[in-house]
Amino acid sequence: xxxxxxxxxxDGVIAIIITIMVLEMKVPEGANIKSLLxxxxxxxxxxxxxxxxxxxxNNHHHTFQAATSVNGAILWANMHLLFWMSLIPIVTGWMxxxxxxxxxxxxxxxxxxxxxxxYALMIFALVRHHGKDSLLAKAIGKxxxxxxxxxxxxxxxxxxxxxxxxxxxxxxxxxxxxxIPDRRIESKIVGEEPPCEKSES
Amino acid sequence: xxxxxxxxxxDGVIAIIITIMVLEMKVPEGANIKSLLxxxxxxxxxxxxxxxxxxxxNNHHHTFQAATSVNGAILWANMHLLFWMSLIPIVTGWMxxxxxxxxxxxxxxxxxxxxxxxYALMIFALVRHHGKDSLLAKAIGKxxxxxxxxxxxxxxxxxxxxxxxxxxxxxxxxxxxxxIPDRRIESKIVGEEPPCEKSES
Amino acid sequence: xxxxxxxxxxDGVIAIIITIMVLEMKVPEGANIKSLLxxxxxxxxxxxxxxxxxxxxNNHHHTFQAATSVNGAILWANMHLLFWMSLIPIVTGWMxxxxxxxxxxxxxxxxxxxxxxxYALMIFALVRHHGKDSLLAKAIGKxxxxxxxxxxxxxxxxxxxxxxxxxxxxxxxxxxxxxIPDRRIESKIVGEEPPCEKSES
Amino acid sequence: xxxxxxxxxxDGVIAIIITIMVLEMKVPEGANIKSLLxxxxxxxxxxxxxxxxxxxxNNHHHTFQAATSVNGAILWANMHLLFWMSLIPIVTGWMxxxxxxxxxxxxxxxxxxxxxxxYALMIFALVRHHGKDSLLAKAIGKxxxxxxxxxxxxxxxxxxxxxxxxxxxxxxxxxxxxxIPDRRIESKIVGEEPPCEKSES
Numbered sequence: 017x018x019x020x021x022x023x024x025x026x027d028g029v030i031a032i033i034i035t036i037m038v039l040e041m042k043v044p045e046g047a048n049i050k051s052l053l054x055x056x057x058x059x060x061x062x063x064x065x066x067x068x069x070x071x072x073x074n075n076h077h078h079t080f081q082a083a084t085s086v087n088g089a090i091l092w093a094n095m096h097l098l099f100w101m102s103l104i105p106i107v108t109g110w111m112x113x114x115x116x117x118x119x120x121x122x123x124x125x126x127x128x129x130x131x132x133x134x135y136a137l138m139i140f141a142l143v144r145h146h147g148k149d150s151l152l153a154k155a156i157g158k159x160x161x162x163x164x165x166x167x168x169x170x171x172x173x174x175x176x177x178x179x180x181x182x183x184x185x186x187x188x189x190x191x192x193x194x195x196i197p198d199r200r201i202e203s204k205i206v207g208e209e210p211p212c213e214k215s216e217s
Numbered sequence: 218x219x220x221x222x223x224x225x226x227x228d229g230v231i232a233i234i235i236t237i238m239v240l241e242m243k244v245p246e247g248a249n250i251k252s253l254l255x256x257x258x259x260x261x262x263x264x265x266x267x268x269x270x271x272x273x274x275n276n277h278h279h280t281f282q283a284a285t286s287v288n289g290a291i292l293w294a295n296m297h298l299l300f301w302m303s304l305i306p307i308v309t310g311w312m313x314x315x316x317x318x319x320x321x322x323x324x325x326x327x328x329x330x331x332x333x334x335x336y337a338l339m340i341f342a343l344v345r346h347h348g349k350d351s352l353l354a355k356a357i358g359k360x361x362x363x364x365x366x367x368x369x370x371x372x373x374x375x376x377x378x379x380x381x382x383x384x385x386x387x388x389x390x391x392x393x394x395x396x397i398p399d400r401r402i403e404s405k406i407v408g409e410e411p412p413c414e415k416s417e418s
Numbered sequence: 419x420x421x422x423x424x425x426x427x428x429d430g431v432i433a434i435i436i437t438i439m440v441l442e443m444k445v446p447e448g449a450n451i452k453s454l455l456x457x458x459x460x461x462x463x464x465x466x467x468x469x470x471x472x473x474x475x476n477n478h479h480h481t482f483q484a485a486t487s488v489n490g491a492i493l494w495a496n497m498h499l500l501f502w503m504s505l506i507p508i509v510t511g512w513m514x515x516x517x518x519x520x521x522x523x524x525x526x527x528x529x530x531x532x533x534x535x536x537y538a539l540m541i542f543a544l545v546r547h548h549g550k551d552s553l554l555a556k557a558i559g560k561x562x563x564x565x566x567x568x569x570x571x572x573x574x575x576x577x578x579x580x581x582x583x584x585x586x587x588x589x590x591x592x593x594x595x596x597x598i599p600d601r602r603i604e605s606k607i608v609g610e611e612p613p614c615e616k617s618e619s
Numbered sequence: 620x621x622x623x624x625x626x627x628x629x630d631g632v633i634a635i636i637i638t639i640m641v642l643e644m645k646v647p648e649g650a651n652i653k654s655l656l657x658x659x660x661x662x663x664x665x666x667x668x669x670x671x672x673x674x675x676x677n678n679h680h681h682t683f684q685a686a687t688s689v690n691g692a693i694l695w696a697n698m699h700l701l702f703w704m705s706l707i708p709i710v711t712g713w714m715x716x717x718x719x720x721x722x723x724x725x726x727x728x729x730x731x732x733x734x735x736x737x738y739a740l741m742i743f744a745l746v747r748h749h750g751k752d753s754l755l756a757k758a759i760g761k762x763x764x765x766x767x768x769x770x771x772x773x774x775x776x777x778x779x780x781x782x783x784x785x786x787x788x789x790x791x792x793x794x795x796x797x798x799i800p801d802r803r804i805e806s807k808i809v810g811e812e813p814p815c816e817k818s819e820s
Contacts, residue, residue, distance in 0.1 A: 021224060021278050023624060028232030031631030038705045047717035070698040077624050095271040102239045114248035222425060222479050229433030296472040303440045315449035423680050430634030497673040504641045516650035
């Protein structure tokens with residue numbers, strides 16, 4: 017089964033998710049500079065979520081570049097990931113509007129945790145479809161970054177009962193870990209592709 | 218006529234439909250965990266509709282993979298399907314906000330029924346265009362799943378006058394029937410394509 | 419300059435326009451069947467606009483299939499068309515909410531008129547770029563349908579001062595004229611392309 | 620790394636940005652022609668922003684046509700640009716609703732300034748990736764237009780403390796400078812590509 021339409025559909029959904037988050041920031045009521053002040057926590061949570069969705073898009077892009085085809089299980093694992101991504105705008109808005117208080121920060125963490133689990137499931141389905149000796153399986157390797165983030169999200173969720181700003185700092189930390197796109201796959205592909213293929217892309 | 222732009226346009230519309238449904242879930246007003254409680258029926262109906270739209274996208278993907286070209290009738294049959302799909306978010310929100318009471322569940326069923334009829338019409342247009350001996354016609358076969366779902370929707374609509382939760386259970390049942398992507402087409406294509414084509418996709 | 423990205427961008431914008439119109443239909447407040455009643459004029463105007471946007475997408479699809487490349491003038495003529503199309507959702511909502519009264523029906527007509535003028539300008543830019551002897555120029559011919567619709571829109575706008583339902587009937591009439599996709603281009607392309615190209619699409 | 624998905628994703632985000640701006644224009648409350656009057660400043664600011672987003676899309680299209688591949692830095696520079704573009708709808712709505720008063724016009728200018736800086740950073744990442752002797756680097760040259768606009772935005776922001784209409788006039792001026800798509804790249808590509816490639820696009 018072709019991977020093109022799955023990529024196009026995912027691009028569409030992720031593009032909409034990243035853009036509708038901005039709709040949570042309501043146009044300020046007054047014309048004064050002070051009327052912008054209440055927006056700043058929403059703006060900060062928008063920046064964080066924009067980076068997260070950007071990271072997911074980048075990793076999705078890299079992972080599927082190593083894929084050669086897809087099957088039904090991958091289609092649904094991808095749909096499952098998009099479901100949890102689609103919840104990012106609502107928890108982003110809730111967290112920002114409530115100035116990073118406990119429950120919204122906890123729910124934000126749960127949505128991030130479910131996203132990381134959904135991504136791991138998608139990678140599992142991809143590796144099973146391509147085989148353990150495939151380029152994709154080698155490129156992904158042990159996925160240590162994925163495991164570390166999942167653990168950090170779980171820790172962050174627990175820590176909201178202590179201080180929600182510590183949890184927020186952990187979300188920022190995970191974002192920093194992922195900020196650099198997945199060079200593992202990139203380097204493997206470049207290494208194995210013939211040079212004539214590179215100029216074509 | 219090329220099928221590429223029809224697929225791209227449908228992908229765009231379906232991606233937007235699946236994502237704007239989340240806009241029906243308003244950001245909770247309080248910062249407390251209790252303020253999430255009123256969201257749960259909206260959340261449940263969002264999950265159901267997300268799966269339904271996912272199923273339609275998967276089947277659309279599979280059906281058009283077997284298509285070689287499109288004509289004016291197929292373009293409009295597809296547009297007709299997208300029209301009924303575009304009504305899913307509004308009935309989803311209405312059903313969730315009213316805790317699955319009779320009329321919203323009935324209207325949800327009507328929209329699902331019209332979607333299944335629109336899909337059947339689109340398949341009819343595709344088969345007429347490709348011919349009865351085409352790969353596509355063979356792959357689709359008698360479309361028993363489609364007929365069964367249409368009947369189940371009609372039964373579910375009638376049963377809202379008895380108990381709307383029975384109707385809801387039937388919608389979930391139909392979703393389960395369709396959850397597995399259309400292997401009929403997948404297997405036929407794989408069977409007839411030369412192996413060198415597979416690695417290309 | 420490639421036409422691919424222009425088509426993809428236009429597809430994206432048109433897909434969003436056709437889908438956000440449904441957001442103008444607010445989720446009904448009650449759970450009763452009677453709470454759907456106030457929605458019917460909005461629903462009717464949604465159907466009309468959905469068909470119009472569908473027609474524009476179909477014609478856009480057909481016109482650009484005959485195009486071989488684009489230039490800066492075509493890019494901006496296309497952007498100008500998308501601008502007027504983007505106003506369709508707002509006039510649709512206004513017309514529906516006010517039960518097809520004079521001024522909303524008049525504004526709806528102006529937006530349709532500007533769309534038809536913008537489309538004519540885009541075709542003009544395309545023909546000038548491809549040359550008068552090109553396949554595209556021959557396929558479009560005298561564009562009688564476009565001229566007739568522009569005149570009918572102008573008449574409909576004037577008639578809102580008599581009775582807005584006559585204007586509405588004229589909008590429906592123009593939609594019927596355009597409903598069948600532009601066979602002129604389709605037949606010309608099929609006629610001139612070698613048969614081996616057809617199976618590729 | 621392929622540039623295709625980056626272009627597709629950017630197209631998606633830009634298409635959504637240009638279309639959701641229209642959602643800031645609320646459906647007028649009355650059915651009278653007078654109820655349209657309060658919309659005119661929002662409409663004017665919508666036109667200006669539509670042209671700006673159109674310019675960015677055109678330039679993005681032209682710049683990436685000269686690119687042969689992308690790397691991680693380009694992906695993030697592009698994401699950074701999309702972030703600042705995503706803020707255009709909110710400042711557009713704020714500026715229009717407050718009749719071009721000082722602070723909204725100033726914020727609109729800051730968003731435009733950040734967009735021009737983000738675009739310059741993206742070009743910098745592209746040139747560094749392709750090399751100073753590449754077609755892309757030659758095509759872009761010294762990017763005088765970019766530098767002039769960045770200076771004009773800064774001047775316009777300062778002038779909001781004198782008169783916000785002067786700033787608005789400067790924004791319109793910059794839009795006029797950019798209105799014509801970047802012919803530098805277009806001409807270079809056409810000049811260096813073999814003629815057989817042109818008919819393919």
